[in-house]
Amino acid sequence: MSFIRLIFCVAGVYSMFLWWAIAQERLSVPFQSIDGKSSDKFRSALFLGTCQSFLSSISALTYILIRKKPEETFKQALGFHDDKQSPSSSSVSQTQNGNGKAHTNGSAKHKPDTRFSSKSLLLGYAQCATFITFAAPFGFAALSYISYPAMVLGKSCKLVPVMIMNVLLYRRRFAPHKYLVVAMVTTGITIFMGFGSDSQKHGKKSASSASSGGPYASLIGTAYLLINLALDGAINSTQDEIFSRYKVSGQQMMLWINLMCTLISFTLMALPLPSIPVLLPSGNGTSELLAALNFVREHPGVVSPLVEFSVTGALGQLFIFETLQHFGSLTLVTITLTRKMFTMLLSVIVYNHQLTPGQWLGAGVVFAGISVEAFVKRKDVHAKRVLQEKEKAKLKSL
Numbered sequence: 284m285s286f287i288r289l290i291f292c293v294a295g296v297y298s299m300f301l302w303w304a305i306a307q308e309r310l311s312v313p314f315q316s317i318d319g320k321s322s323d324k325f326r327s328a329l330f331l332g333t334c335q336s337f338l339s340s341i342s343a344l345t346y347i348l349i350r351k352k353p354e355e356t357f358k359q360a361l362g363f364h365d366d367k368q369s370p371s372s373s374s375v376s377q378t379q380n381g382n383g384k385a386h387t388n389g390s391a392k393h394k395p396d397t398r399f400s401s402k403s404l405l406l407g408y409a410q411c412a413t414f415i416t417f418a419a420p421f422g423f424a425a426l427s428y429i430s431y432p433a434m435v436l437g438k439s440c441k442l443v444p445v446m447i448m449n450v451l452l453y454r455r456r457f458a459p460h461k462y463l464v465v466a467m468v469t470t471g472i473t474i475f476m477g478f479g480s481d482s483q484k485h486g487k488k489s490a491s492s493a494s495s496g497g498p499y500a501s502l503i504g505t506a507y508l509l510i511n512l513a514l515d516g517a518i519n520s521t522q523d524e525i526f527s528r529y530k531v532s533g534q535q536m537m538l539w540i541n542l543m544c545t546l547i548s549f550t551l552m553a554l555p556l557p558s559i560p561v562l563l564p565s566g567n568g569t570s571e572l573l574a575a576l577n578f579v580r581e582h583p584g585v586v587s588p589l590v591e592f593s594v595t596g597a598l599g600q601l602f603i604f605e606t607l608q609h610f611g612s613l614t615l616v617t618i619t620l621t622r623k624m625f626t627m628l629l630s631v632i633v634y635n636h637q638l639t640p641g642q643w644l645g646a647g648v649v650f651a652g653i654s655v656e657a658f659v660k661r662k663d664v665h666a667k668r669v670l671q672e673k674e675k676a677k678l679k680s681l
Contacts, residue, residue, distance in 0.1 A: 288609060295602030297622050299595045306591035311426070314582040323578070325585050326564050328423040329548045330575035332416065334589065336544035338597035343538035346601060350534075362535030363401045407525045408536070411518055412543035416551075417562070418514035421507045424561045428504025438512070448516035449523060460659045467652030468617060471645045478641025507561070519616065522607055533604030541600070621649065 310331070313322040325331075351360045422438075446465055449455040525536060552572035556563055563571045579585055606615045 471648030
């Protein structure tokens with residue numbers, strides 16, 4: 284069942300986000316104005332994030348209501364429980380008497396553990412939402428200073444900040460093979476991107492320099508990218524911490540995080556704030572929301588890719604959070620990284636691109652790393668099944 288669930292999650296992530304990537308690429312090019320006299324790029328990353336997070340919260344709520352059990356209350360379906368019945372407080376304050384009835388221990392009064400409170404859970408969601416809201420604009424801004432291959436290369440090393448943030452923020456430790464998988468996947472994608480044809484590299488490098496200008500363009504772009512990666516690592520590690528501490532489903536987390544993302548980003552866009560290069564590039568004393576809506580009205584060609592981007596992102600997040608809940612952030616990042624690899628390989632097949640031997644070597648290293656992860660997971664699942672069978676046999680003998 285676990286293996287089938289993993290295959291289902293991988294298929295969902297691949298299908299939705301391959302389509303999402305196509306829409307994202309269309310949104311990165313200039314759009315013709317309605318009068319046909321000019322063209323311009325859509326620059327509001329917050330507007331894109333708001334559309335996607337709003338639809339994501341709707342899809343998560345729909346999923347939760349469809350899967351809601353008859354005995355569950357609406358509050359429980361949304362992922363909240365009675366604070367007074369938290370695991371820590373109930374186990375400490377009640378004991379069993381000889382007749383099997385529970386009674387309160389009156390010798391000491393125990394305060395409820397705030398680690399399991401609804402307020403603490405909402406604060407965790409708010410932390411993730413804040414990180415997500417600010418991470419996307421930094422990644423979007425980095426593309427104005429560095430080439431797209433450099434951006435992909437940096438994002439491909441996302442496994443590293445995820446693991447670092449898990450260790451630094453939550454003192455979490457991983458099995459030795461996890462470090463090996465991270466090293467192999469990151470090395471493989473680095474080799475793949477580094478051994479591209481020299482003509483492509485120099486051409487994109489010169490184009491990037493011409494568009495950004497200035498001797499410090501690459502340093503600025505790299506700084507934006509590093510901020511984006513650090514926030515990504517904080518997001519995934521915080522989500523892991525929430526899953527390990529609270530009994531919530533992936534769709535419950537998806538609902539609340541996206542609701543908060545929508546609230547934060549919409550508030551930032553609606554206020555008449557001054558122009559901020561990364562977060563609010565279209566401000567200039569007017570609201571970012573008004574500028575984005577004016578762009579959509581004057582450039583109707585942006586509507587179709589904007590809808591595709593939002594819908595596929597919303598549906599794809601259902602698979603993302605399902606993977607997070609059952610397999611953890613490192614497995615999720617591995618899936619998303621290999622999805623990038625399959626996108627490149629699909630491009631080779633469809634458009635008859637030629638890969639260098641070094642790029643084929645990089646692809647081989649990545650798939651070798653994935654094979655290590657799959658082998659260890661299969662071995663662990665088999666060991667758990669053997670242990671369960673032994674326990675069942677003991678119970679039958681008793």
